[in-house]
Amino acid sequence: MASILVLSPDDAAQVLPSLSLLNHRVRTIPAEPAALVNAPHSDVVMVDARGDLVQAKALCRILTTTGISAALIIVVTEAAMPALNSEWGFDDIVLTSAGPGEVDARVRLVTTKSQPGPEDQMISASGVTIDEASYQAKVNGKTLDLTYKEFELLRFLAGHPQRVFTREQLLSEVWGYDYFGGTRTVDVHVRRLRAKLGDMESLIGTVRNVGYRFTVAEASDEVKEKQQSASDATTSTSGA
Secondary structure (H helix, E strand, O other), X not given: OXXXXXXXXXXXXXXXXXXXXXXXXXXXXXXXXHHHOOOOOOOEEXXXXXXXXXXXXXXXXXXXXXXOOOEEEEEEOHHHHHHOOHHHOOOEEEEOOOOHHHHHHHHHHHHHHHXXXXXXXXXXXXXXXXXXXXXXXXXXXXXXXXXXXXXXXXXXXXXXXXXXXXXXXXXXHHHOOOOOOOOHHHHHHHHHHHHHHHHHHHHEEEEOOOEEEXXXXXXXXXXXXXXXXXXXHHHHHHHO
């Protein structure tokens, strides 16, 4: 089952009727650049290109230019097919009249193609190493004892360094669309995660009145000075 985000002014059932017959998680947001700012994470993004092809193409270009991680599928009518070309940047196309079997197959193929290989299942940033395959996280080589949700929270934040997420976004991405708890759940897990990170707790930064982000740590001035001193000493020895 894939999570599908439909970009359209209409309901997903109108854009691609077959979606309502499948078990995928489907959400719809307006087909506008402003709506993409807080767009939920998804495996597949479907752009409604049944009407204004110029606007649909511009939206696709924005998605590909900003580095969309989800597979991109264009929903079109048969009459619009001649207007499609490689400049759109889509992964696949589907006719609005396609049956559930075809739609399901296309979703399955694009998501399988975009799945990361073993070499992509490691996240490493600022001394934190996350192995997505074994569900292990380490800080400077030391294994962290994390609960499943703490691991998922750290994995999601570290996978999007420096990007700020609201509490509502984190609830949606980590706890799922069907979770009905309050945003305080996020604060509690962030606090616990920081406690387990110890001296590296500042990696989970707070952006006042917005939310949280994974902060890419830089070497402190003291560490830089020590590194420079060591380098100078090595140079002096070599010169002698």
